[in-house]
Amino acid sequence: MIEFKNVTKTFGKTTALDHICLSIPKGKIIGILGPNGSGKSTLLKMVVGLNKANSGSLSIDGKNPSQETRNSISYLPEIDYLYSWMTIQQAADFVKSFYRDWDEAKYKELLSFLELKPSMVIKKISKGMRAKAKLLLSFSRNADLILLDEPLSGIDILTRDRIIETIIKDYRAGDQTILITTHEIREIEGILDEVFFIRNGKVALNGDVETLREEHGASLIEIMKEVYSNENSQW
Amino acid sequence: MNFDHTKPIYLQIIDYIKKQIIGGELTIGDKIPSQRELAQQLKVNPNTVQRAYREMEAMELTETIRGQGTFIVEKKQLLEELQLEMAEALLKNFILEIRSLGYDDKEIIKLVEKYQQKLGEELS
Amino acid sequence: MKIANGSMLSTLYKKDIMSMKLENIIMLVGILLGHLYFAYKASTGWHPGTIPFTSSTIFSIVLFVILLGTFSSIRREWNNNTIYLIMSLPVGGKTIFLSKLLTILTQLVVFGGLSVLLGILSSLHFLGSDLLVEGLGFISKYQLIQELLKFVTLLFIGVIQIIFVAFFSSIVGSLFKRFSGFITFAIFVISNVIIGRIYTEMLKLFMHLHIESTRQSISSEFFLAQVGLMLVISIIFFFLTSAVYDKKVEL
Structure with a gap:
C-alpha cells in the first residue's frame, strides 16, 4: 500500500533516511520504532508530503504523495499544531470542511469518551487534554490511513490508556491502516500487527509482531534492545 | 486484561477462552462474543482477535455459523480435554523444575501428597 | 472524496x-x-x-x-x-x-x-x-473623474501586486532555516526593484513610440498597458508562490 523504494532524505549534513526500502501493507496497525533521531518522524512526514525525498521513490497505492492522496490521510504530528485560539468545536468545524470522511456521530461519541467539551479553548487546556483533542479530530474521520507520530509522548498514564483505547475502538481491521511511530514501546506493542525497527535511516528488522514474539520468545522491548545493542541508544 | 508481551497475544486470547470453559463461564455450544466485541473487551487489536478466532476454528475449538456468530463446538468431552491439556502443561513444567532441584520421581510423588495434605489443612 | x-x-x-x-x-x-x-x-x-x-x-x-x-x-x-x-x-x-x-x-x-x-x-x-x-x-x-477612477484602479491592482510579492518573499524565506527574515526582506526589495525596472522600460518604450501622456492625464493606451502589466506580474507572483509552496516547502 505504501512503498518506499531506495528513499534517501537528508537535512543538510544529516541523513535521516538512507536508501530505505519499506513496504507497508494495508489494513494493519504498524509500528515504526526506533530511538530519537532514527528517521521515523521523517518517514511519516514524507507520506503526508511535508518532506520530499532527495532520491528514490515513494508511492501510496501507486501514486505520489499529493493533494489528492491527502484526502484519505489523517496525520497527527507530535507537536501542537492546532490553532490555539480555537475552541474544540471551531477546530472540528475547520477540519470537517476539508474531508468527506468526517463522521459527526463518531465525533460526538469520542467527545464524551475522551471527556472533552466542544467549548474548551485549545490554548487554555492541559497538555494531556490537547493530546486528546488532536486525537479527537483525527479519529472523528473514517480515514483510510492514519499516521500517529509519538501519540503518547509526554502524556500521563491514565490518558495513555484512553488514547490506546481510542485507537483500537473503532478501528476497521483489514480496511484501515494505522502507522504509529514511538520510542515508547511498552503500551503500544500490545496493539501492533507489524513492526519496522529503524536504525541509522535503514530498516534493521521488521516483521509480524506475533511471529517475532514466538521466534525470539521475547517482547518487542527486549527484541528492540537486541536490535540496538551495538550502539548508544537513548532509552 | 494484562497480556504477557513475550508470548504471542493471540495464543493468550485462546487460553483465555479455554480458561472460561474450564471455569464454567462458557460451556459447549455457547456463543462467544463477536471479534469486534472481544477486541473492545480485552482492549486488543481486532486483527489479533481475528487471528485467535481463525486458530480456534482450525483447532476445532470453535465454529462460526454465518449470520449467527461464533460458538464453542458441541463436543461432549471438550471440558475434560481442555482440563487435561492445561494440567499436562502445568505438570510438565512442574516435573521438569522439581527434578532439576534433585528429587527423583518417587520423592516427587511423596512431596505432592505431603503438600496436598498441608494445603488441605491451611484451607479449612 | x-x-x-x-x-x-x-x-x-x-x-x-x-x-x-x-x-x-x-x-x-x-x-x-x-x-x-x-x-x-x-x-x-x-x-x-x-x-x-x-x-x-x-x-x-x-x-x-x-x-x-x-x-x-x-x-x-x-x-x-x-x-x-x-x-x-x-x-x-x-x-x-x-x-x-x-x-x-x-x-x-x-x-x-x-x-x-x-x-x-x-x-x-x-x-x-x-x-x-x-x-x-x-x-x-477638469474632467478629473476619469483620471481619479484610473488612479484608484491602478492603486487597487498595485496593492494586490505588493501583497503577492510579499507572499512570495515570505514563502521563499520560509525555505531557509537561518536568516529567513532577512531573506524575505531582501527578496521583497529585489522583486520590487526588478518590477520597477520593468515599468520604467515600459514607460521608455511608450515614449519611444511617441505615445505620450498629456500633462494632466494618463493616456488610455498607457493606462491599459500599465494595468495589464500589473495584472500579469501579480498573477505570475501568485502562481510562483503557490508553486513554491506546493513543491518546495518542507517542514
Whole structure:
C-alpha cells in the first residue's frame, strides 16, 4: 500500500533516511520504532508530503504523495499544531470542511469518551487534554490511513490508556491502516500487527509482531534492545 | 486484561477462552462474543482477535455459523480435554523444575501428597 | 472524496480573519483614537489645516501595518506550528494564498476605508463643506473623474501586486532555516526593484513610440498597458508562490 523504494532524505549534513526500502501493507496497525533521531518522524512526514525525498521513490497505492492522496490521510504530528485560539468545536468545524470522511456521530461519541467539551479553548487546556483533542479530530474521520507520530509522548498514564483505547475502538481491521511511530514501546506493542525497527535511516528488522514474539520468545522491548545493542541508544 | 508481551497475544486470547470453559463461564455450544466485541473487551487489536478466532476454528475449538456468530463446538468431552491439556502443561513444567532441584520421581510423588495434605489443612 | 474548493476557501478565509483578531482590534482602536486625538487638538488650538495631513498620516500608518501583517500572516503559521495542519490538508497553495489575499483586502477595505472616511469627515468638520463643493467643482470642471477612477484602479491592482510579492518573499524565506527574515526582506526589495525596472522600460518604450501622456492625464493606451502589466506580474507572483509552496516547502 505504501512503498518506499531506495528513499534517501537528508537535512543538510544529516541523513535521516538512507536508501530505505519499506513496504507497508494495508489494513494493519504498524509500528515504526526506533530511538530519537532514527528517521521515523521523517518517514511519516514524507507520506503526508511535508518532506520530499532527495532520491528514490515513494508511492501510496501507486501514486505520489499529493493533494489528492491527502484526502484519505489523517496525520497527527507530535507537536501542537492546532490553532490555539480555537475552541474544540471551531477546530472540528475547520477540519470537517476539508474531508468527506468526517463522521459527526463518531465525533460526538469520542467527545464524551475522551471527556472533552466542544467549548474548551485549545490554548487554555492541559497538555494531556490537547493530546486528546488532536486525537479527537483525527479519529472523528473514517480515514483510510492514519499516521500517529509519538501519540503518547509526554502524556500521563491514565490518558495513555484512553488514547490506546481510542485507537483500537473503532478501528476497521483489514480496511484501515494505522502507522504509529514511538520510542515508547511498552503500551503500544500490545496493539501492533507489524513492526519496522529503524536504525541509522535503514530498516534493521521488521516483521509480524506475533511471529517475532514466538521466534525470539521475547517482547518487542527486549527484541528492540537486541536490535540496538551495538550502539548508544537513548532509552 | 494484562497480556504477557513475550508470548504471542493471540495464543493468550485462546487460553483465555479455554480458561472460561474450564471455569464454567462458557460451556459447549455457547456463543462467544463477536471479534469486534472481544477486541473492545480485552482492549486488543481486532486483527489479533481475528487471528485467535481463525486458530480456534482450525483447532476445532470453535465454529462460526454465518449470520449467527461464533460458538464453542458441541463436543461432549471438550471440558475434560481442555482440563487435561492445561494440567499436562502445568505438570510438565512442574516435573521438569522439581527434578532439576534433585528429587527423583518417587520423592516427587511423596512431596505432592505431603503438600496436598498441608494445603488441605491451611484451607479449612 | 473531494470537497468543493469554494467551501474550503471560505473556511480558510474565516480562519485567517479570526487569526488576526488582535491586530484588527488594535488597528480599529488606533484609528479611532488617532482621529479623536487630532480632532481634539484641532479644536483646542492647532490649525485646522493640519487635519488632512494628520488623517493622511494615520492612513499611511494603517497601510504600513497591514503590509507588515501580510508578512506576519504567513510567518505566524510557522511560528505556531499550524503550518503542519495546513500542509497536511488536501488543499493546494492557490486556495491558501487566495484566502490570505482576501483577508488582507478585507482589512484594507475595512480599516483603510474607515480611516479615509474619518479623514474626510474630520476635514469636512474642520475645513467646512465649502471645500468639498469647491473640490467637486474642480474635479468635474477638469474632467478629473476619469483620471481619479484610473488612479484608484491602478492603486487597487498595485496593492494586490505588493501583497503577492510579499507572499512570495515570505514563502521563499520560509525555505531557509537561518536568516529567513532577512531573506524575505531582501527578496521583497529585489522583486520590487526588478518590477520597477520593468515599468520604467515600459514607460521608455511608450515614449519611444511617441505615445505620450498629456500633462494632466494618463493616456488610455498607457493606462491599459500599465494595468495589464500589473495584472500579469501579480498573477505570475501568485502562481510562483503557490508553486513554491506546493513543491518546495518542507517542514
